[in-house]
Amino acid sequence: xxxxxxxxxxxxxxxxxxxxxxxxxxxxxxxxxxxxxxxxxxxxxxxxxxxxxxxxxxxxxxxxxxxxxxxxxxxxxxxxxxxxxxxxxxxxxxxxxxxxxxxxxxxxxxxxxx
Amino acid sequence: xxxxxxxxxxxxxxxxxxxxxxxxxxxxxxxxxxxxxxxxxxxxxxxxxxxxxxxxxxxxxxxxxxxxxxxxxxxxxxxxxxxxxxxxxxxxxxxxxxxxxxxxxxxxxxxxxxxxx
Numbered sequence: 001x002x003x004x005x006x007x008x009x010x011x012x013x014x015x016x017x018x019x020x021x022x023x024x025x026x027x028x029x030x031x032x033x034x035x036x037x038x039x040x041x042x043x044x045x046x047x048x049x050x051x052x053x054x055x056x057x058x059x060x061x062x063x064x065x066x067x068x069x070x071x072x073x074x075x076x077x078x079x080x081x082x083x084x085x086x087x088x089x090x091x092x093x094x095x096x097x098x099x100x101x102x103x104x105x106x107x108x109x110x111x112x113x114x
Numbered sequence: 115x116x117x118x119x120x121x122x123x124x125x126x127x128x129x130x131x132x133x134x135x136x137x138x139x140x141x142x143x144x145x146x147x148x149x150x151x152x153x154x155x156x157x158x159x160x161x162x163x164x165x166x167x168x169x170x171x172x173x174x175x176x177x178x179x180x181x182x183x184x185x186x187x188x189x190x191x192x193x194x195x196x197x198x199x200x201x202x203x204x205x206x207x208x209x210x211x212x213x214x215x216x217x218x219x220x221x222x223x224x225x226x227x228x229x230x231x
Binding site (some may be wrong): 035 | 159
């Protein structure tokens, strides 16, 4: 089975631009969560989606949005990029939103905002 | 507030030394606890997890962790480290949120371990 795949792996954007990050969960996993990992810190929860619906949202501004598609893949969108949005963005998939079966993480997308 | 605290930000050991990384959490509900490892340039990988039962949990690569409920702790141990254990280690608690019944992982800030040959 393929693991969690994220694209692109690296991205450089300019302040004020918009970015879309993509995630494909493990086959059979219906829940996708997004995390932001700033250098030197642990990952911070951004969103969770389950069955195409947003189930939870972390303490992030409205510039951050996401969606989940019928095939359970997901996109994270960030508008009006700031320098502080530079981070590793991680996607985690799980069978259920409660995480009772654990989470599997992708390799992440490293976003640099200049 | 829910939080996870990892006491050591950087640890340097020689090969064959014993390892113990501290983790304390603040969460009022039933806890599921995890240790993840991030090798240089790689993704987060699950080392071990505690959901219930025996508080001494064994994971991959010779790692183990002990859940001590009275101390709100979940320390990671390995009796003899190898150079290949050089990585960053994250403790996390699975926190149940909201009426929608979803969970999110709350991570500690991580401990960067360097093992010298």
